[in-house]
Structure formats: C-alpha cells, structure tokens
Amino acid sequence: MTQTAPSLTQQDIARIARRIDRPIVLVGLMGVGKSTVGRRLANLIGVDFVDVDDEIERAADRSVAEIFEEFGEPYFRNGERRVMGRLIGEKQGVIATGGGAFVDPETRGLIREKAISVWLDCDIETLVERTARRDSRPLLRQGDPHAILLDLKERRSGSYSQADCHVVTDDGPHNATALRILEAIDSWL
Numbered sequence: 684m685t686q687t688a689p690s691l692t693q694q695d696i697a698r699i700a701r702r703i704d705r706p707i708v709l710v711g712l713m714g715v716g717k718s719t720v721g722r723r724l725a726n727l728i729g730v731d732f733v734d735v736d737d738e739i740e741r742a743a744d745r746s747v748a749e750i751f752e753e754f755g756e757p758y759f760r761n762g763e764r765r766v767m768g769r770l771i772g773e774k775q776g777v778i779a780t781g782g783g784a785f786v787d788p789e790t791r792g793l794i795r796e797k798a799i800s801v802w803l804d805c806d807i808e809t810l811v812e813r814t815a816r817r818d819s820r821p822l823l824r825q826g827d828p829h830a831i832l833l834d835l836k837e838r839r840s841g842s843y844s845q846a847d848c849h850v851v852t853d854d855g856p857h858n859a860t861a862l863r864i865l866e867a868i869d870s871w872l
C-alpha cells in the first residue's frame with residue numbers, strides 16, 4: 684500500500700531545514716533507500732549529500748564487492764568505521780551509510796552523539812525485489828537473498844531501533860519518503 688505524502692509547503696520545508704543543526708545520517712538495511720532517498724532529501728533542503736559506500740570505493744579505488752572479494756569483510760568494516768569517523772566530524776548535510784555501519788557500536792555511538800539518525804525501514808519482500816535489480820551487494824551473493832535479508836533484519840533491528848527517528852518506506856515516490864523523513868525529524872527535534 685502506498686502511503687500518502689505529507690503536505691509540507693515550501694515554507695514548512697524551509698522552517699524545518701533551519702532547525703536542523705547536525706548532519707542527518709540515514710541507516711537501515713540494503714535497499715531501503717538510504718542512497719537514493721538521501722540524495723533527494725539533501726536536494727530538498729539544499730545541503731550536501733555524501734554516500735559512505737561511495738567514499739569507501741573512492742578511497743580504495745575498488746567497488747564494495749571487489750573490496751569484499753580481495754580483502755574480506757573485516758577489512759571493509761575497518762574502512763567503513765574510519766570513513767564514518769572522518770565524515771561525521773567534517774560533513775554537514777545528509778550522509779547515507781552502508782547497511783552495516785550503524786551496527787558497529789563505535790560508529791553508532793559517534794552518530795548518536797553528533798548527528799540526527801534516521802532508520803529507514805521496509806518490508807523484506809520489497810527489499811528483495813529492489814536489491815535484485817543490481818548485483819552489487821556482496822552479502823546477498825552468499826545465498827538466498829530473502830533468507831539473508833530476513834536474518835539481517837532480525838540481527839540488526841536492535842541496533843537500527845536506536846536511531847532517533849524511524850521512517851517506514853514503501854513504493855511511493857522517493858520524494859514522498861524524503862518528506863516523511865523531514866516530518867519525523869521535525870517531531871523529534
């Protein structure tokens with residue numbers, strides 16, 4: 684079912700944007716929309732957007748999948764922790780994390796201290812359908828994507844639920860989700 688978009692006016696959006704005094708960090712499972720919705724959200728409120736997976740890929744000069752293949756997941760997680768630490772200190776605007784970043788206690792503590800965290804959440808069937816469009820996620824190559832996403836949701840929800848705001852996404856336009864995030868932040872601030 685598609686949820687209705689909040690009816691925020693340009694003035695509402697500008698008013699909320701003025702109240703935002705820290706980076707907005709999007710967390711949640713693969714495919715919830717952290718990267719795509721995050722970019723829309725940044726456009727909407729006129730701030731920079733940065734994607735942690737992209738930053739890691741740039742620093743390593745390899746795709747996330749290649750980093751997993753060549754060096755293994757622990758190496759990727761170390762890079763992710765380092766990049767998050769740097770970005771959270773120097774970046775305002777919207778930061779899209781990789782799906783595992785907020786599960787790391789050190790990274791989660793840093794985000795909770797210095798940013799507004801938003802858990803984007805979605806049902807598993809939708810995530811399976813969305814993530815099947817691109818074979819770029821190494822964790823989903825290790826078996827049945829539905830079973831893997833379900834297992835990750837069970838293991839990670841305790842961490843994700845520590846985010847400041849919780850926004851459930853659906854198949855509506857990305858912009859509608861971006862507006863719902865703004866509404867949730869406005870209520871939380």
Ligand SMILES: Nc1ncnc2c1ncn2[C@@H]1O[C@H](COP(=O)(O)OP(=O)(O)OP(=O)(O)O)[C@@H](O)[C@H]1O
Pocket residue numbers: 711712713714715716717718719720736779780781782813814816820852853854855856857860
């Ligand atoms: N609200 C939405 N409605 C429709 N499609 C969406 C929505 N959010 C995301 N998608 C689609 O799902 C796919 C995955 O989205 P995206 O890459 O933003 O996820 P992500 O949370 O950044 O995942 P990852 O953790 O793997 O980086 C994209 O094709 C995107 O267009």
Ligand SMILES: O=C(O)C1=C[C@@H](O)[C@@H](O)[C@H](O)C1
Pocket residue numbers: 712713736747780781782783784819820821822
């Ligand atoms: O959920 C995860 O652990 C991941 C999500 C992606 O964003 C990438 O960071 C990588 O594929 C791992």
Ligand SMILES: [Mg+2]
Pocket residue numbers: 717718719734736779780781
């Ligand atoms: Mg992403």
